[in-house]
Amino acid sequence: MTRQEKIRNFSIxxxxxxxxxxxxxxxLEATECVAKRDMEEQLLDNMDIERERxxxxxxxxxxxNYTAKDGQTYEFNLIDTPGHVDFNYEVSRxxxxxxxxxxVVDATQGIEAQTLANTYLALENDLEIIPVVxxxxxxxxxxxxxxxxxxxxxxxxxEDCPAVSAKTGLNIGxxxxxxxxxxxxxxxxxxxxxxxxxxxxxxxxxxxxxxxMRIKDGHIRAGEKVRMxxxxxxxxxxxxxxxxxxxxxxxxxxxxxEVGYLCASIKTVADTRVGDTVTSADVPTAEPFTxxxxxxxxxYAGIYPADGAKxxxxxxxxxxxxxNDAALTFEPETSIALGFGFRCxxxxxxxxxxxxxxxxxxxxxxxxxxxxxxxxxxxxxxxxEKYIDNPAxxxxxDEITAAYExxxxxxxxxxxEYVGGIMELCQDRRGVxxxxxxxxxxxxxxxxxxxxxxxxxDFFDALKSRSKGYASLDYxxxxxxxxxxxxxxxxxxxxxxDALSFIVHADSAYTRGRKIAEALKNNIPRQLFEVPIQAAVxxxxxxxxxxKAMRKDVLAKCYGGDITRKKKLLEKQKEGKKRxxxxxxxxxxxxTFMAVLKLDEE
Amino acid sequence: MAMTDHTxxxxxxxxxxxxxxxxxxxxxxxxxxxxxxxxxxxxxxQIRANAGYGRDRTVDTVYFGGGTPSILATGEIGRILAALxxxxxxxxxxxxxxxxxxxxxxxxxxxxxxxxxxxRLSIGMQSASDExxxxxxxxxxxxxxxxxFFLSREAGFDNISVDIMYxxxxxxxxxxxxxxxxxxxxxxxxxSLYGLKIEAETPFGRDPGIVALLPDEDTQAxxxxxxxxxxxxxxFFQYEISNFAxxxxxxxxxxxxxxxxxxxxxxxxxxSCVDGHMFSYPRDLARFLASAGDGPLGEDAEVLTENExxxxxxxxxxxxxxxxxxxxxxxxxxxxxxxxxxxxxxPFLESGFLRVENGHFFLSRExxxxxxxxxxxxxxxxx
Numbered sequence: 014m015t016r017q018e019k020i021r022n023f024s025i026x027x028x029x030x031x032x033x034x035x036x037x038x039x040x041l042e043a044t045e046c047v048a049k050r051d052m053e054e055q056l057l058d059n060m061d062i063e064r065e066r067x068x069x070x071x072x073x074x075x076x077x078n079y080t081a082k083d084g085q086t087y088e089f090n091l092i093d094t095p096g097h098v099d100f101n102y103e104v105s106r107x108x109x110x111x112x113x114x115x116x117v118v119d120a121t122q123g124i125e126a127q128t129l130a131n132t133y134l135a136l137e138n139d140l141e142i143i144p145v146v147x148x149x150x151x152x153x154x155x156x157x158x159x160x161x162x163x164x165x166x167x168x169x170x171x172e173d174c175p176a177v178s179a180k181t182g183l184n185i186g187x188x189x190x191x192x193x194x195x196x197x198x199x200x201x202x203x204x205x206x207x208x209x210x211x212x213x214x215x216x217x218x219x220x221x222x223x224x225x226m227r228i229k230d231g232h233i234r235a236g237e238k239v240r241m242x243x244x245x246x247x248x249x250x251x252x253x254x255x256x257x258x259x260x261x262x263x264x265x266x267x268x269x270x271e272v273g274y275l276c277a278s279i280k281t282v283a284d285t286r287v288g289d290t291v292t293s294a295d296v297p298t299a300e301p302f303t304x305x306x307x308x309x310x311x312x313y314a315g316i317y318p319a320d321g322a323k324x325x326x327x328x329x330x331x332x333x334x335x336x337n338d339a340a341l342t343f344e345p346e347t348s349i350a351l352g353f354g355f356r357c358x359x360x361x362x363x364x365x366x367x368x369x370x371x372x373x374x375x376x377x378x379x380x381x382x383x384x385x386x387x388x389x390x391x392x393x394x395x396x397x398e399k400y401i402d403n404p405a406x407x408x409x410x411d412e413i414t415a416a417y418e419x420x421x422x423x424x425x426x427x428x429x430e431y432v433g434g435i436m437e438l439c440q441d442r443r444g445v446x447x448x449x450x451x452x453x454x455x456x457x458x459x460x461x462x463x464x465x466x467x468x469x470x471d472f473f474d475a476l477k478s479r480s481k482g483y484a485s486l487d488y489x490x491x492x493x494x495x496x497x498x499x500x501x502x503x504x505x506x507x508x509x510x511d512a513l514s515f516i517v518h519a520d521s522a523y524t525r526g527r528k529i530a531e532a533l534k535n536n537i538p539r540q541l542f543e544v545p546i547q548a549a550v551x552x553x554x555x556x557x558x559x560x561k562a563m564r565k566d567v568l569a570k571c572y573g574g575d576i577t578r579k580k581k582l583l584e585k586q587k588e589g590k591k592r593x594x595x596x597x598x599x600x601x602x603x604x605t606f607m608a609v610l611k612l613d614e615e
Numbered sequence: 616m617a618m619t620d621h622t623x624x625x626x627x628x629x630x631x632x633x634x635x636x637x638x639x640x641x642x643x644x645x646x647x648x649x650x651x652x653x654x655x656x657x658x659x660x661q662i663r664a665n666a667g668y669g670r671d672r673t674v675d676t677v678y679f680g681g682g683t684p685s686i687l688a689t690g691e692i693g694r695i696l697a698a699l700x701x702x703x704x705x706x707x708x709x710x711x712x713x714x715x716x717x718x719x720x721x722x723x724x725x726x727x728x729x730x731x732x733x734x735r736l737s738i739g740m741q742s743a744s745d746e747x748x749x750x751x752x753x754x755x756x757x758x759x760x761x762x763x764f765f766l767s768r769e770a771g772f773d774n775i776s777v778d779i780m781y782x783x784x785x786x787x788x789x790x791x792x793x794x795x796x797x798x799x800x801x802x803x804x805x806x807s808l809y810g811l812k813i814e815a816e817t818p819f820g821r822d823p824g825i826v827a828l829l830p831d832e833d834t835q836a837x838x839x840x841x842x843x844x845x846x847x848x849x850x851f852f853q854y855e856i857s858n859f860a861x862x863x864x865x866x867x868x869x870x871x872x873x874x875x876x877x878x879x880x881x882x883x884x885x886x887s888c889v890d891g892h893m894f895s896y897p898r899d900l901a902r903f904l905a906s907a908g909d910g911p912l913g914e915d916a917e918v919l920t921e922n923e924x925x926x927x928x929x930x931x932x933x934x935x936x937x938x939x940x941x942x943x944x945x946x947x948x949x950x951x952x953x954x955x956x957x958x959x960x961x962p963f964l965e966s967g968f969l970r971v972e973n974g975h976f977f978l979s980r981e982x983x984x985x986x987x988x989x990x991x992x993x994x995x996x997x998x
Contacts, residue, residue, distance in 0.1 A: 539832075541988055542966065564836035566987040569809040569857050574626060574872050574886040576927060577893065577917075583930065586991035598962075 017270040018198045019085060022227065024092045024107055026131035027117035028124075028485060032147040036117055036179040036188070037093060041258055043185050044077035044089060074213070074225055074272055076255045081193045089192065090272035092212060092227075094131075099361030101489065102306055103213070105134045106288040109304060110212040110227035110272065113141035113196030115188065116169070120146045120154035120176070123162050124452065126426045126485035132167055143191050144171045150178035166452050199229075201269025207231035207239070208298040209267075209291040214282045216336040220252070222279035223261065226291055227272050230298065234266040238294035239277065242301040246284050247294045248277035282339045308340035310358025311419070311490070312365055312385045312469050313402040315346060315512060316372070317354030319379035319592065319603055324353045330376035331355060334368065341368065346403065350512040350596045351381055351606075356403055359385075362469050381594065381603045383512045387466040390417040390493050405511040407500040409551055417493040418516075419465040422447075425476065427484035429457050434479040442467035443518060462491060466516065501526055503533065504547040504554075508597040512606055519550075526556040529608075536608045537601050539563035544599050623669060623889075624676040624871040625703065627658065627695055628882030629684040630900055633718060637752040640814035642884035642898045643682035653904055654882075655691050659698040660907035661881050666702035667911055668879050668889055674705040676868035678712045679733075685715035689724045693731030710735055710867040712776075717763035718755035725770035735866075736767050737776040737807070743797035744790055747783050752818070757797070764801055774864060776805035781842065782835045783811050784828035791838050792845070799849050804864040808842055809857050810835065836984055843980055855935050856983045873935045875928045875947075879912075891924050892916035920998045925950065930994055933986060938977025952976065959993040 027033040073093040080086045094107040108114065114135045118128060135142055144163045146156055156176045163171040175187040209226040217223050233239065233253055240247045253275045254263035267273040279285060287308070290301035318327045331343050342358040359365040365385060372378050389401045391408055392415040401407050423444070427435055429451070439446070439461045447460040463472075468488070476484050499522055503513035513533075517525045526548030533546050537560050548556040568579055593600040631646040631654075677699060679692060692713060699705060712735040713728055728736075740760045742748050748756060755763075767775055777798050781791050798806060811829070814820050830838065843853055851859035855873060858866065871878050877889045883903045886895040894916040896903060919927065925948045932939040944952040953976075960976065963969040968982030968989055978986055 541968065541985055561833070563832070563985055563988060564981075565810070565832050565839070566985045567810065567856060567983060568987060569812055574878055574880060574888060575895075576872070576886070576888065576931065580927065580930065580996070583987060583991045583994060584996050586987055587994070587996065590991065 014085060016268070017201065020088045020090070020199055020270045021113070021192050021196045022090045022092065022111045022199060022270075022272055023113045023115060023192060023196050024094050024111045025115045025117060026094060026104075026108070026128075026135060027147075028119070028122070028127040028131075029097075031117050031119040031122065031125075031128070032179045033093075033117055036115070036145070036147065036177070036185075037091060039179050039182050039185045040089075040091065040189065041075065041077065042182075043189060044079045074256045075258050076272065077258075079189055079193070082190060083193070087193055088271075090227075092272065097361070097363050099359075099363045101130075101134075102308060102360075103287055104131065105138065105304065106210070107212045108135050108138045108140060109288075109302065110210050111138070111140055112199060113143065113192070115192070116142050116144045116163075116167075117147050117179075118144060118159055118163060119148050120156050120159045121148055121151050123155075123159055123456070124166050124426070126424050126458075126487040129167070129424065129426070129458075130487035130489075132169075141196050142169055143188075143195050144169055144174040145188055146171075146174060146176040147179050149176050150181050150183065162453065199270030201228065202230045203232060203269045205230035205269075206296045206298040207233050207237075207291065207293040208302075209233065210302050211241075211285055211287055211289045211291060213287060214285040216282055217276075220276040222276070222282050222285050222336075224275050224277075224279070224285045224291070225256065225272075226275065228267050228269050229302075230269050231293065232266055232268045233275060233291075233293075239275070239291050240294040240297060241284060241286075242290040242292055242297075243286060243305055243307075244284060244289075248279055248284075250275050250277045252276045281336050283335070286339050308360060310340065310342050310360060310388075311465065312359045312361055312387060313356055314359070314365060314385040315348060315351065315354050315383035315403070316343075316357050316369070317348065317351040317381045317383075317512075319381050319594070321352045323378060326376065327355065327372070327378055327380075330372050330378060331357070333376075334371060340364065348383075348405070348512045350510045351383075351594065354381075358402065379592075379603075381606055383606050384515060385469055386516060387419050387464075387469065389419075389498060389516060391415070392417075404500060404514040404516045407498075407514070407516055410499065415495050416498040418496045418498060420462050420491050420494045421465050421468065421488040422491045423459075423461045423463050423468070423486060423488040425459040425461070425484055425486050426452065427457060427459065427480050428455055431480035431484060432457055432459065435459060435476060435484060438472075438475055438479055439463060442472060443521075462494075463488070464494075464496065464518075465490070499550050501529070502549045503529060504545070504549060505533075505537075505596050505599045505601075506542075506544050507547075509549075510596050522550050523555050526550070530556045530558040532608045533605065534558040534560055536605045537599065540599060542598075620877040620890075621672055622675050622876065623672040623703070624678065624868050624876065624878035625674055625699060625705075626868075626878055626880035626885055626887075627677070627679045627684075627699075628880065628885040628896075629679060629681040629687060630654075630883055631686050632681065632683045633686065633716070633754045634752065635818075637750070637818040638811055638814070640817050640820075641682065644900065646683075646686050648688060650900075651687055651691070654900070655687070655694055657904050657907045658695055658881055661903075661909070661912075662695075662698045662702050664909060665879065665881075665911045668913075669703035672704070672877075674699070674703045674709055676710045676712075676871060677705065678868040680714050683716045683719055684713050685719045685724065689727045692733065693727055696731045696733070710774075712737055712866065712868060714739065715763065715767075716755065717760040718753075720763050720766065722766055722770060725767055725772070729771050734772075735774040735776070736772050737778065737805075737866075738763060738767070739778045740764075740794075740798060741778055741780045742783065742790075743794040747786065747790070747794075750784055751780070761801070764803075774805070775803045776807060776860075776866065777801070777803040778807045778809060779842075780809050780811055781838045782830055784825065786830055786838075788830075788834065788838055788841065791842065795842050795845055799846075805858070805860045805866065806846060806851060807858050808839070808846070810839065839984055840980060853936055853980070856986065870935070873931045875924070875931055887912065889913070891919045893919065921948065923996075923998050924948070926994055926996060929956070930990055933976075933978055933990060934983075936977060938975045941974045941976065956993055963989055963993070 025033045075091050077089040079089050092107050094104045146159045160171040163169055177184040208230040209228045211226050213225040214222050235250050237250050252263050253267045254261050255273050288305040292298045318324055335341050340360050343355040346356040386404050391413045392398050444461040444463040450458045497519040498516055499519045501515045501517045502509050530546045530548050543562045544560040546558045547554045630643045632643045711733045713733050714737045716739055743757045745756050819825050846859045853859050854865045879887045883896045883900050884898040894913045941952040
């Protein structure tokens with residue numbers, strides 16, 4: 014057997030909660046990389062946020078040794094993939110680094126939207142797919158039904174696929190053997206010029222950027238000069254090695270077929286984009302890998318420090334986080350209402366939430382975040398075309414000839430009994446029905462084209478609540494479509510608050526305006542004067558609410574000369590006011606800026 | 616720069632009640648005669664131990680508060696007053712007030728008050744509606760109050776204050792107006808108008824349903840404003856957020872607090888402020904009873920900085936109708952009030968919550984009603 018014949022590079026794909034991380038843990042245990050007692054649950058999910066949310070955010074990779082029934086010891090490289098639609102591109106690059114994939118399907122749930130989406134991604138990358146039916150220890154598990162569904166819906170042979178319980182470890186051996194027998198060994202050319210695919214990278218304060226890659230052809234060792242083909246940037250390799258469950262382990266050389274890392278005193282992950290090709294600077298490969306894309310933010314929001322004086326701290330924090338996340342973009346912006354802050358671009362709402370959490374947890378910052386917005390495209394009367402990522406600067410109707418918004422092709426899988434409710438939801442969100450297929454007697458697959466702006470915030474929650482949690486969603490961007498878009502302005506005490514402006518379809522402007530005004534009314538505490546709240550389109554007021562003036566806020570009695578108590582009360586009140594944001598003369602709590610979004614709670 | 620006050624007010628706390636009212640979080644407990652007697656003994660010992668605070672000062676106000684001072688056995692208030700006179704130089708025309716619950720006085724006790732020099736009574740009527748009195752778990756009825764009031768007149772009290780509460784559960788403007796009319800029909804010299812505040816550690820505070828029973832904020836504000844107008848029409852001058860008096864009948868003792876003049880308090884949960892030193896007894900009767908042999912108070916006093924004294928002066932002065940007298944502020948602290956507070960006061964002066972007349976900066980009645988919001992805005996608590 015040649016060296017490469019003993020390597021298996023694979024990944025695990027699954028719908029969320031179908032047991033991907035648990036299966037990964039069992040495989041690590043079974044290959045004796047990790048003693049059971051040393052295992053922190055779900056080893057591959059390293060970040061706190063990942064473990065809390067049960068979602069893998071970053072790709073990971075780990076090298077293991079497995080001695081198979083044929084007596085040979087194989088090198089397994091498991092490349093974990095992010096588990097959220099925000100990171101679809103990263104998933105596809107991780108898969109491109111593999112030769113095969115385990116497709117985990119929950120025997121109690123069957124195929125779901127992400128199962129399909131991930132399978133298609135794997136097929137696009139020519140991976141050998143091994144279906145694995147999981148959770149067979151549960152009483153409601155339907156192993157045969159699930160196998161049949163995999164054959165019918167996906168078209169993969171599954172009659173003898175492994176049926177396991179990743180939780181109890183039952184039949185994990187079958188999976189390991191199938192990895193050996195079914196997943197093809199890499200067939201790289203060791204003597205060809207270096208050609209390696211970057212599937213992840215992270216910034217380490219000692220080593221600089223650590224680049225995770227799959228070596229397709231050639232070899233790489235410390236001291237060589239490499240080139241990133243998308244940018245042309247060149248670096249001197251300082252160290253190469255493997256990823257083990259216990260951290261990275263340097264080695265002398267990485268060869269074709271292997272998965273490993275390189276360090277080359279790289280200052281920022283922006284130089285090591287996922288999907289890029291690493292080659293030798295001296296003897297470059299002719300063609301880079303196809304499919305490289307620069308990660309493009311889809312969702313934008315203004316992020317401001319709650320305390321204006323913390324602006325430099327916020328900038329430093331964003332710069333540090335950007336070292337580690339090439340998808341994050343940020344630019345300084347100024348809001349009349351919120352002062353100095355940044356317009357930040359994210360891959361999606363989850364990505365944005367993770368960032369907010371990290372800024373607050375790791376950098377101790379109090380933030381005010383404006384409602385997230387997608388990027389609109391407008392056509393000015395002079396023919397100029399412009400992308401608008403901040404609703405505050407959206408032009409008025411008479412300045413433009415057309416406005417366009419991004420749309421997605423959404424794929425929803427649901428038990429048939431919820432189809433009506435979900436169609437209604439999609440209709441409410443201005444969805445355009447494409448088609449519907451029945452997966453089996455009980456489940457249907459719905460296809461809609463939906464405006465991205467309508468689904469970024471709470472569409473998924475609404476979908477879950479209308480299907481008792483059963484429906485699943487996947488979507489991909491499908492370009493821009495013309496739309497009747499208008500800017501909805503919010504006025505507090507007769508003054509426009511730029512940070513509350515909102516882009517909305519003309520037909521829903523009135524309803525939306527009314528709801529936003531109501532939500533604001535419930536969010537803004539009484540002030541010493543009456544505060545009118547107005548929603549306006551193009552200067553025309555379409556909704557109005559009023560926060561009545563505060564009339565009574567007084568301590569009746571200073572009991573027996575207990576002045577301290579009164580003083581403490583006033584001091585506390587003063588402290589409380591500090592967290593308020595002053596918009597003109599109106600003080601509002603920081604949550605107000607998100608309140609405009611929480612409109613679907615009726 | 617601090618000026619020395621050559622007068623002093625004395626406060627004596629009587630922490631006993633027949634039973635606790637549903638809204639009250641003042642320090643008090645059930646009355647037992649032996650305990651009360653021991654308590655008066657301990658008070659007297661403490662008064663003696665603190666005589667030093669009276670050096671070079673004339674006591675011109677004495678206030679017995681509670682709890683229920685009138686619950687003490689006949690002669691006990693006299694015993695305390697005698698001790699105060701022995702240790703302090705109490706002025707012959709000092710204002711001496713006793714808080715009285717209508718359910719705890721009889722003619723003999725009132726006569727004894729008079730005989731020992733008490734010249735002002737503050738009677739807790741709270742409401743003229745028996746239903747409301749029950750809700751508040753007061754021990755008396757409207758008739759009990761009337762009886763106590765007339766009895767006090769018969770005993771010779773010509774300076775009587777009556778407490779009224781507004782913002783009570785189920786209270787309507789009409790009901791409050793009836794209570795006010797009733798109080799006025801008795802012609803007291805002074806009326807206190809207190810808004811009910813729900814305190815956490817009280818039966819009301821522990822009742823999660825209570826808030827729903829209260830008049831809403833606007834109604835409460837109207838109650839206050841209308842009552843204040845009515846009292847004014849009846850010849851009462853509003854001299855403080857919650858207090859109304861006929862000419863010359865303001866509570867001189869309470870004014871001390873609001874004018875940042877010195878006072879010394881005796882008894883658990885009694886507060887003192889002397890020469891910028893603030894101290895108090897813990898809310899602990901047993902500890903107080905055991906304290907008879909202790910030396911003078913104030914070892915653990917919080918000593919206010921000049922800034923804190925000035926801020927406190929402003930905070931308290933704004934409770935009164937006179938407000939802050941810029942001249943007095945300069946006299947006391949050597950600083951210019953309009954310069955120091957001008958910017959922060961400006962929006963409130965513009966909106967009319969604050970007014971200025973002859974160098975006095977004061978809150979309008981609407982301003983008094985939202986004084987916490989205003990003061991928390993304009994005061995700067997940095998030491």
